[in-house]
Amino acid sequence: MSQNARIGALTDELVRCITDFSPETNAQAYKHAKDLALRKLKGHHYARTNQFHVQASLDGLDEKFRVLSRDDLADALKERLTELQRIPNKWTPELLSLLLQLSDRPVENSKVED
Amino acid sequence: MPSPSPPSQADIKRKAAREVIDILHEIATLLNTHLDRQQLSYCVSLIENGASPEALADVIRELRAQYPTQSSTGDEE
Numbered sequence: 625m626s627q628n629a630r631i632g633a634l635t636d637e638l639v640r641c642i643t644d645f646s647p648e649t650n651a652q653a654y655k656h657a658k659d660l661a662l663r664k665l666k667g668h669h670y671a672r673t674n675q676f677h678v679q680a681s682l683d684g685l686d687e688k689f690r691v692l693s694r695d696d697l698a699d700a701l702k703e704r705l706t707e708l709q710r711i712p713n714k715w716t717p718e719l720l721s722l723l724l725q726l727s728d729r730p731v732e733n734s735k736v737e738d
Numbered sequence: 739m740p741s742p743s744p745p746s747q748a749d750i751k752r753k754a755a756r757e758v759i760d761i762l763h764e765i766a767t768l769l770n771t772h773l774d775r776q777q778l779s780y781c782v783s784l785i786e787n788g789a790s791p792e793a794l795a796d797v798i799r800e801l802r803a804q805y806p807t808q809s810s811t812g813d814e815e
Contacts, residue, residue: 638780643805670790725795727769
């Protein structure tokens with residue numbers, strides 16, 4: 625399977641689980657959502673994510689959590705990042721970059737559970 | 739009783755991939771990204787196949803905005 629075909633199939637699955645509707649019952653909306661996603665994801669070559677920028681963002685977030693008395697959150701995040709670094713994966717900067725971009729007011733909304 | 743055979747390279751790779759998803763899911767939860775484990779798995783596969791994280795974040799935000807589901811409208815715990 626070519627890379628574009630793989631991206632197409634994965635985009636299809638992602639659209640289904642984010643939008644919660646099935647192509648059978650809502651064909652037009654589903655097609656629109658899938659076209660929107662594919663336009664943005666397919667066939668774009670991009671420069672690799674700068675791991676130093678990602679690290680700087682994570683350091684900034686750690687500092688922010690501690691300044692705002694969310695040491696629990698800072699410690700929990702640090703622990704997971706240390707665990708993640710134990711497993712070699714060339715995509716780690718890209719994956720962390722995605723999570724940083726989707727982060728939604730963690731200071732106010734995140735709870736740390738054991 | 740025969741001793742179990744040692745794990746193959748593929749088994750080791752699969753185990754590492756599962757471990758990465760587990761840790762990323764915990765980070766995603768701490769950062770309040772609203773990604774569930776399945777969505778995260780698709781995102782990981784898309785990135786491993788060359789999708790840009792910026793474009794992917796953009797797509798997810800736009801899909802959530804255009805097609806809000808019950809779980810994305812503040813009803814989730």
